[in-house]
Amino acid sequence: MKNTFYTILDFFLPRYCAGCSKKLSFGEPLICSTCFDDIPPADPDRIEIEFERKFERSNFVQDFLSAYVYESDGTLHNIIHSLKYNKKFRLGILLGNKLAETVKGINNKWRIDLILAIPLHHLKKAERGFNQSDFIVKGMANSLKIPYSNKVLKRIRFTESQTKLNLSERAQNVSGAFQVRQKKKINGRNILLVDDVITTGATINECAKVLIENGANKVYSSSIAIAE
Ligand SMILES: [Zn+2]
Structure with a gap:
């Protein structure tokens, strides 16, 4: 037995x-x-510097938080790789729980109504079978007891890999790539955008812009990790 x-x-x-x-x-x-x-944690000073570098100038993202620092040969790399390519979905939930703890721990100023993942293009999602960030968002939503949706924000344009692009090229690359599908769900609401690893923040900025333009009140952003 x-x-x-x-x-x-x-x-x-x-x-x-x-x-x-x-x-x-x-x-x-x-x-x-x-x-x-x-896994090296992202300390508050580092987060503040990253916020200034990535989000302050465009002014669409209200505040930003990350749990860890991503190292390309580090433990977190293996964990995220396992989630993305070996379909270890529970890892996404677990990372979401961890990120929620970080949000709860150092931050009680955020008033979040809805949590959204950065969406994949439907072709990319079909190829992979899932969006890894959906699991992170589920883990966060469960811990924070805040609703989430993967229907509100859509990626309507397939974007090339960003790895070889500089900051302004990345911003151009994602410009117009997202659309809000359920406007009334974000109208006057505070939204938390979630990604796995943030590099330049160009994608988050573009999503935040689209959400604000479609009536969202505030957009916060968080990621499991900040890229080195
Ligand atoms: Zn281990």
Whole structure:
């Protein structure tokens, strides 16, 4: 009986840490504590500098928060890779829970009515099968007890990879790429936009602009991590 129980649970739960691939004993979360301790947190000074660099000038994003700093060879890279390419959806929920703790922990000024993920283009979503940020948003919404939607914001234009573009090229690349589909859901509301890793903030800025232009009151933004 006990063996069957573990066999069933083992089937549904990943048994290896998504950060270091070490075997997890049953009952351990998806990421071992050594790995979680290994991820550098985004400290408040860093967040303030990033806010000024990415969002202050365009003035569409009210405030910004990130839980961690992303290192391209770091533990968080492995975790996000597992979520995106190995379909470890529960990792998204777990990261969403962590980000919600960060939002609750240092910030009680935010009044959020609705949480939205940065949407993927439907072709990209069809190719991958899902939007990883939807799971992060679900985890956040559950922890914060705030509604979320993946229907309000749509990516209407397929955008090329941004990795080789500079800041202004990125802004141009995403210009006009998003559309609000359910205007009344955002009218006069405070929206929290969520992404997995923020690099330049160009995509967030563009989404925030579209939301404000369509009647949102305030737009906050948060990400699991800030890119190095
Ligand atoms: Zn680990």
